Amino acid sequence: xxxxxxxxxxxxxxxxxxxxxxxxxxxxxxxxxxxxxxxxxxxxxxxxxxxxxxxxxxxxxxxxxxxxxxxxxxxxxxxxxxxxxxxxxxxxxxxxxxxxxxxxxxxxxxxxxxxxxxxxxxxxxxxxxxxxxxxxxxxxxxxxxxxxxxxxxxxxxxxxxxxxxxxxxxxxxxxxxxxxxxxxxxxxxxxxxxxxxxxxxxxxxxxxxxxxxxxxxxxxxxxxxxxxxxxxxxxxxxxxxxxxxxxxxxxxxxxxxxxxxxxxxxxxxxxxx
Numbered sequence: 001x002x003x004x005x006x007x008x009x010x011x012x013x014x015x016x017x018x019x020x021x022x023x024x025x026x027x028x029x030x031x032x033x034x035x036x037x038x039x040x041x042x043x044x045x046x047x048x049x050x051x052x053x054x055x056x057x058x059x060x061x062x063x064x065x066x067x068x069x070x071x072x073x074x075x076x077x078x079x080x081x082x083x084x085x086x087x088x089x090x091x092x093x094x095x096x097x098x099x100x101x102x103x104x105x106x107x108x109x110x111x112x113x114x115x116x117x118x119x120x121x122x123x124x125x126x127x128x129x130x131x132x133x134x135x136x137x138x139x140x141x142x143x144x145x146x147x148x149x150x151x152x153x154x155x156x157x158x159x160x161x162x163x164x165x166x167x168x169x170x171x172x173x174x175x176x177x178x179x180x181x182x183x184x185x186x187x188x189x190x191x192x193x194x195x196x197x198x199x200x201x202x203x204x205x206x207x208x209x210x211x212x213x214x215x216x217x218x219x220x221x222x223x224x225x226x227x228x229x230x231x232x233x234x235x236x237x238x239x240x241x242x243x244x245x246x247x248x249x250x251x252x253x254x255x256x257x258x259x260x261x262x263x264x265x266x267x268x269x270x271x272x273x
Contacts, residue, residue, distance in 0.1 A: 002026040002036040004088035008190035009040060011084075011160045015069040019062045020185050021175060043184060045173040052172030052183050059170060059183035060212050063162075064219035067195035071158040074099060080158045082106040082192055090164050090189040090240075091247050093118055097191050103156060104146045106193075108137040111239050119246040129253065132260040136238070139268040140260075144232055145194065151224045161198040163189030167207030196223055200236030231266065234259055 009023035021041035029035045052058075057065070071080040077099065083106060084097035096114050100106040116133045120126065147155045162169070162185055173184045202208050222229045238259045245252035 002038045004084075004086045004094075005188075006038050007084065007086040008088050008163075008188045009038075011190050012066060012162065012185070012188060015160055016062050016066050018057065018175065018178070018182055018184075019066060020188070041176050043173050043175060043186065044181075045171050045184075052181055057182070058215075059185075060215040061219065062183060063165075063198070064216055067159050067161070067198065067220050069159060071160060071192035080192065082158045082194075083110070084191040088163065088189045088191060090243055093243050093246060095189065095191070102147050103150075103158070103194050104141050107145060107197075107236075107239075108141045112137050112141070112242070115239060115242045115246055119242060122246050123249055126253075129257065132257060132264070133242070135264050135268060136235075136260050140235065140263045143267040144228060144235055144263075149225075150194075156194050156223060158192035159195050160190055161193045161195065163191055163193075163198070164201060165198055166201050166205040168205075194223070194236075195220060196229070196232055197236045199233045200238070201240045203233055204237045204240050231263060235263060238263075 003026055006023045006026040009020055012020045013022040021043045023041075024039045026038040027036065029037060073080050074083075074085060079101070081099035081101055082103050083099035087094050087097060089095065093115070096110045098110060100110065112133055116130055119129070143149070150156050164187060165185060169187045170183065170185045172181045174181050175184065199213075223232070238256055241252050241256035241259065245256060
C-alpha cells in the first residue's frame with residue numbers, strides 16, 4: 001500500500017506539481033516491524049475544494065493538465081503502457097496494475113474481472129453478477145472502448161489518473177511554495193489509463209457540478225465517438241460500484257447490475273475479449 005501511495009503521489013506531482021504533495025520515500029520502521037510509513041510534503045488543508053479562491057489554476061484546469069500529460073514509457077517497453085509500476089489501492093482493494101498495451105484488455109481483465117474475484121472473496125459466489133460482468137467484458141468493453149474503436153481507430157494515449165477522485169479526496173490547501181490555498185487532491189489510486197476513466201467515480205458520487213465538467217472538457221475534449229461518451233463514463237462508473245460492493249456489500253450490487261443490463265442491451269452485440 002505505501003509503495004503504491006508513494007509512486008502515485010510522485011506520478012501526479014511530476015505531471016502537475018501544484019495538484020498534490022510530492023512523496024520522498026516510504027519504508028518500514030526498524031523498531032516496529034509491520035508498521036510502515038510514507039514521507040510527503042506537508043499539506044495544510046483549509047476547507048472544501050469548492051470554497052477555494054486561489055490565484056493559481058483551479059481543479060478543472062489542473063486535472064486537464066494531468067490528463068493531457070502522456071504517461072512515461074516503462075523500463076523494458078518501447079511505448080507507454082496502461083497500468084502502473086506498483087500496486088495501488090482503491091479504498092482497501094489492492095489493484096492489479098500489470099502493464100498492458102491495450103486499454104480494453106486492461107480494463108476488462110485488471111479491473112472488472114479482477115474485482116469480481118475480490119467480490120467473491122468477501123461476498124461469496126454470485127453467478128448472476130459474474131455472468132453479467134463476463135458479458136460486459138466480452139461484448140460491451142470491446143464495443144465501447146476497443147483499441148480499434150476509440151478516436152476513429154487511432155486509440156488513446158495512457159495518462160496518469162487519480163483513480164479515486166470523489167469530492168472527499170479533493171480540497172483547498174497549501175503546499176510548500178504556495179502563498180495562498182489552491183485546489184489539491186490526495187488519497188489517490190493512480191494508474192496510467194484512459195482520461196475518461198477518472199470521470200466514473202466523479203459521476204457516481206457527484207459534488208463537482210456541470211460547470212466543472214464544462215470547463216474541463218474545453219481543455220480535454222471528449223474522446224471520439226462523442227455520442228458514446230455517457231456510456232463510456234457509465235462503464236467506468238461500473239468498476240466503482242463493483243469495488244464498493246466488494247468492500248461493503250449492500251446496495252452497490254443493484255447499481256452495478258443496472259449499469260451492466262443497460263449497457264449490454266445497447267452495446268452487447270459482439271464478443272472479442
